[in-house]
Amino acid sequence: MQRRTGRFRGRTDDQGAAITTVDVDRARRETPGCATVTHLNNAGAALPPAVVTETVIAYTQRESLIGGYEAAAEAADEVEGVYRSIGRLIGADPDEIAVVENATRAWDMAFYGFGFQPGDRILTTRAEYASNVIALLQVARRTGAVVELVDDDEYGQIDVADLARRLDDTVKLVALTHVPSSGGLVNPAAEVGKVTRAAGVPFLLDACQSVGQLPIDVAEIGCDLLSATGRKFLRGPRGTGFLYARRDLVQRLEPPLLDLHAASWPAPDRYEIRPDARRFETWETNYATKLGLGAAADYALTWNFPAITNRIATLAAALRDRLRELPGVAVHDRGDRLSGIVTFTVDGVDAAEVKRVLGGAGINTSTSSADYAQWHLKGRGLPDVVRASTHYYNTEAELDLLCRQLPRSR
Known part of the structure; x- marks a missing residue:
């Protein structure tokens, strides 16, 4: 039987292929949850499209x-x-x-x-x-x-x-x-x-x-x-x-x-x-x-996947840049290539408390427990971390909102 190839195949922009932009308005219009919450917990469970x-x-x-x-x-x-x-x-x-x-x-x-x-x-x-x-x-x-x-x-x-x-x-x-x-x-x-x-x-x-x-x-x-x-x-x-x-x-x-x-x-x-x-x-x-x-x-499969990949990574990189500019905030992601998952800590504030404060402002994030990453986070001497994860329907304004609502370091 001849093997099918997925339509998600394709190179991202850092590999030299042309990348089209994502129609963010379409994505948000077809995602009812975008009207009710700032959802940056896509690594936990993303907002489903209406279909x-x-x-x-x-x-x-x-x-x-x-x-x-x-x-x-x-x-x-x-x-x-x-x-x-x-x-x-x-x-x-x-x-x-x-x-x-x-x-x-x-x-x-x-x-x-x-x-x-x-x-x-x-x-x-x-x-x-x-x-x-x-x-x-x-x-x-x-x-x-x-x-x-x-x-x-x-x-x-x-x-x-x-x-x-x-x-x-x-x-x-x-x-x-x-x-x-x-x-x-x-x-x-x-x-x-x-x-x-x-x-x-x-x-x-x-x-x-x-x-x-x-x-x-x-x-x-x-x-x-x-x-x-x-x-x-x-x-x-x-x-x-x-x-x-x-x-x-x-x-x-x-x-x-x-x-x-x-x-x-x-x-x-x-x-x-x-x-x-x-x-x-x-x-x-x-x-x-x-x-x-x-x-x-x-x-x-209805979306241009290289564009999706690029947008997720671009939003995550923008969030990391914003977080690094804030006093007392440390970003902990490593890798030659980075995904849409952004992990960080705020000095003097537990990860669970950061998540609670953001949730009170209508911003969904998550935490990654060091106990669930004994070889990874504990191996690096890290505590629990806050996890924000972007998707192609997120916006730069939502990143700004998260940074404004973060509790300050103590």
Whole structure:
């Protein structure tokens, strides 16, 4: 089967291609929440476009009128379309996509399917997401596999040269978070893909914060598995996620949980796991939010993605510049390339208090807990940090408002 390439492919302006501007008025007009709140918590959950909310509501109403099973049967073609839309988004084929309830479940279903043995080595980074780390440590305790941290380079991102030196036939998996949630860096996923592919080592990419923000093409990145959420930069409903699993790897992984959707029962003493990525799903699902996820992917595909990427990064850079000009405010993002996530602290003011004060002024932000980033924030001696994250519908005026409403250092 010929591989499709996602419409999100393309170079950003620092790579020499022309960038068109984002129609911010359109984006805000199609996002009802922009009229009610200054939303700079897109790394937590972005504001959905109206079409996503309308899709979820319309299906839920249909269920209430004709019944759940009947509504699902009626919408079968639209449900199948969700897999095609996600495939277009990331350059994959529909049979390589599983739609699940969140990104952690997507990541776990792939990770726990490897069947690690004593002495197997798993390579990861200091900025790995906390839930992923907990799974890594659990598997190490259960199986005797070994978790190793690849060095950071001078920018704080994964040192690809150190990764390459560590790869041998005892390494069973490389797990990387593309854009860590506790800082602004963007890890060089495609460079990692080159060395893992050359070494024949599976590569699992956590793309929670990058799908919808950065151009994602799984063939160009070279990852074998990719997990993502709907609620963040993709602007889909909460409680949605998906897994990409490369076709020739799928049948080597046995999911830790199976049901009558993931497998069949052809004989009294035998089961057979389905051959495609939907082996990582379960039969019961939220059809309303699944269709909402498809609507979010379709909506994203209507935009010029290099322009989106550029605008998000430009707004984040502008916010960092503004924050650095304020007395007592320190910006903590590292990376050769930075994302739309901006982390900072205010001297003498807890991150939770900064978030509370901003929230009182109608400005949504979040905090990143040092306890959830033991190897990353605590490893750098940082406390909890405030996290502001931009999207293409944000404005410079909203950045100015955040800076005006910040509590002053004490």
